[in-house]
Amino acid sequence: MSDKDQSTEGDRLVPKLTDAHVYEEKIKKMKVSHAAQVFSQRVGAIMKRITVMANNCTPSIDREAADTGQLCLFVDNLFDSANGNVIKPTPGKDLRSAVTLTSPHWVFWNKALDVLRMINNFTSTHSVGANCEDDDSDGILDNLKDFLFNEIPLNEENEDEENCSAQHDALTTFPTLEQTGSLINSGSRAYRPKTGDTLCKECFYWAFELEIHSTITNGKLFKKGDVVAIAASGGKDSTVLAQVLKTLNERYNYELKLVLLSIDEGITGYRDDSLKTVLENKDEYQMPLKILSYEQLYGWSMDKIVAEVGRKNNCTFCGVFRRQALDRGATLLNVNCIATGHNADDIAETVLMNILRGDVARLQRCVNIITITEGTIPRCKPLKYTYEKEIVMYAYFKKLNYFSTECVFAPNAYRGYARTFLKDLERLKPSSIMDIIHSGETMCVKENVKLPDIGVCTKCGFVSSQDICKACMLLEGLNRGLPKLGIGKSSKANKALAALPNPSLLHF
Amino acid sequence: MDKVLNITTEFTSGLQLLFGNVKKHKLVLPEAEKPWTLGLLLFWIKDNILVDKDKWYLFLKGNTVRPGIIVAVNDQDWELLGDLNYQIKNNDNITFISTLHGG
Secondary structure, three states: HHHHHHHOOOOOOOOOOOHHHHHHHHOOOOHHHHHHHHHHHHHHHHHHHHHHHOOOOOOOOOHHHHHHHHHHHHHHHEEEEEEOOOOOOOOOOOOOEEEOOOOEEEEHHHHHHHHHHHHHHHHHOOOOOOOOOOOOOHHHHHHHHHHHHHHEEEEOOOOOOOOOOHHHHHHHOOOOHHHHOOOOOOEEEEEOOOOOOOHHHHHHHHHHHHHHHHHHHHOOOOOOOOOOEEEOOHHHHHHHHHHHHHHHHHOOOOOOOOOOOEOOOOOOOOOHHHHHHHHHHHHHOOOOEEEEHHHHHOOOHHHHHHHHOOOOOHHHHHHHHHHHHHHHHHHOOOOEEEEOOOOHHHHHHHHHHHHHHHOOOOOHHHHOOEEEOOOOOOOOOOOOOOOOOHHHHHHOOOOOOOOOOOOOOOOOOOOHHHHHHHHHHHHHOOOOHHHHHHHHOOOOOOOOOOOOOOEOOOOOOEEEEEEOHHHHHHHHHHOOOOOOOOOOHHHHHHHHHHHHHOOOOOOE | OOOOEEEEEEOOOOOOHHHHHOOEEEEEEOOOOOEEEHHHHHHHHHOOOOOOOOHHHHOOEEEOOOOOOOEEEEOHHHOOOOOHHHHHOOOOOEEEOOOOOOO
């Protein structure tokens, strides 16, 4: 039939169909675009119609061509039904639209499953080739069934064509990326680096929140009734985290009790200002707030520490102390879990840093969405897959109140280099952030590599991979006037400590 | 014919520190031979309203903004508008948002 069509001059019925689509030996490579051209509405309809028409004349065409045409139409419809990009159906393309409770999708899908089952039976009984193992096909059918009936979002309101927010409220399942991308609206506002989609403000909120919801449910981050401490700094990440967790908790009935936990490192011109934002968040989100300070926990504020150690390595003190401070705060508040605002960019930066430092143990740990160590409170990162750009766009569109000054001590931090490098990479290829996280996740260490055992600190009882934890070591150094003590390898520090008078007498 | 453009620029999320800690700037772009694009505006900003001139590299890199700074024109992501090639219109509101700070 294709040959006949090609023998005409310029007035072809199916201009896109070439020999490479029809003759088995000429098919170059199986591609989606190829399949879409074969299983198109046009090819199917013409093949069917011509067969019917031609059978009234001579010479007639094989009747089976009509059935082949019908098959093409069926596959085309199946594609449409799962690939709708408009809310209201267009004439002749009933299935390429949003799924509602009363839309024709349900009837079609039930029929489609029967048809697919028939095809399945047909191929398994007829195939004799050794490469045709009939085991997979049932699984594929189940997956497809699962996908059609459970994964495609349901649109209950179908009246207002312009307003896509009505559609969002009705959605309860997580759509595939193709589907979020298909919700393009004329008033588009944001470009999503992660997916390449263009979304209007409302669609963007919806996709953004739903992705975090999916991260939370897939990662099983929380249990019903959990008390969750949000590590709140007043910055964009923790502010957005608090906002989104509050929203999702109400929308999806997580039944969580959310509290804010802030650490005051004692950095004048930075933390004092940012804590004001946290106080405002506390009122706005109606969450209890607990602030713990370095001064009160360790007797040293960051201002004092920097005066002692200078501007190099100061971030080591701050980071180590904050980690433990959060643990202590969470214990005080008696929570089940700490949620931190680490975003995808942060995690990709950390992966890069750990590769550059050759820190294998941390490289494995840093990509975990939830870290559970015996004797400590689990920590999780609901924004692990959320791009920094999207967090900022979300905060900007929602006009969230957040604090955005870089820490006054940070410019010399090692992280800055990883960050600049990552931002340059992102501009070249936006998916590089996800790619780096993925690399981190899939990296594994040979079994014979010895990793540090996680135990507890003999001095303070908090989690540590050494006898004496880094926080105690750093603190000991500060108190003895040897601020470099805890910096660098712990084996060196242990030796230095042993050489000191009264090594066992640690000050607290 | 009056070819002068009146626009508003906003520098937020820490970027205002480079602009005398002023977030909102009402600007009048003088008549020019070539149409005003965002690409041209960036350098005009650098030459005319940037206060902390020594730190221009915190705003620009190469011929564009430093990676990690988001630009929005009337609340639309500039990546959707042809970024550097976007032709500025009268009364446009152009926002520069830094993502380069702690969270």
